[in-house]
Amino acid sequence: MTAPLLRIMTVCTGNICRSPMAEIVLRERLDAAGLGEHVVVDSTGVTSEEVGNPIDRRARAVLVAAGYSDAALDAHRARRTDAADLAERDLVLAMTTDHARVLRRLAETSGTDGGPAQIRMFRSFDPQAPRVTEQRDECLLDVEDPWYGGPADFEGCLDQVEAAVDGIVEHVRAHLAGRGTATAPHAG
Secondary structure: OOOOOEEEEEEEOOOOOHHHHHHHHHHHHHHHOOOHHHEEEEEEEOOOOOOOOOOOHHHHHHHHHOOOOHHHHHHOOOOEOOHHHHHHOOEEEEOOHHHHHHHHHHHHHHOOOOOOOEEEEHHHHOOOOOOOOOHHHHHHHOOOOOOOOOHHHHHHHHHHHHHHHHHHHHHHHHHHHHOOOOOOOOOO
């Protein structure tokens, strides 16, 4: 494999539910689109409370039921975001406004403000999500936290993730085309 041209990180609170779900779904969709060899996708959390833990069993069950890879699920261990993560990523996708706020503050205080990472709301790529033009309205794009709920909450979270992923894949395709990278034709 050649060196990846794009590095993407998904971010939630503890890195055991939303962000690893998003990481796994996005990675598999990028692979299916023929873009996987050009992109590295990982995930982190903004807190250290779950560091070292595997993906939540309920998130795992929903992903497995939806046909996502057991191997990726087995390999996941929660970790906390740091300034180096932001400096090393091209695109950082926050699951909620609170996560975006923490990431932006980390970027500002670490001197990585302005780059290279672009911090965006994950659901901003969902064509059915509200169009948000101001940061104060970003909460309309929050991916709901399934942690305190049951299976239906985890299924709803997966639905929100899957609704945004195709938009992210197209964003990646356009980004790579802008770099002159030969990419697979649009599979749609």
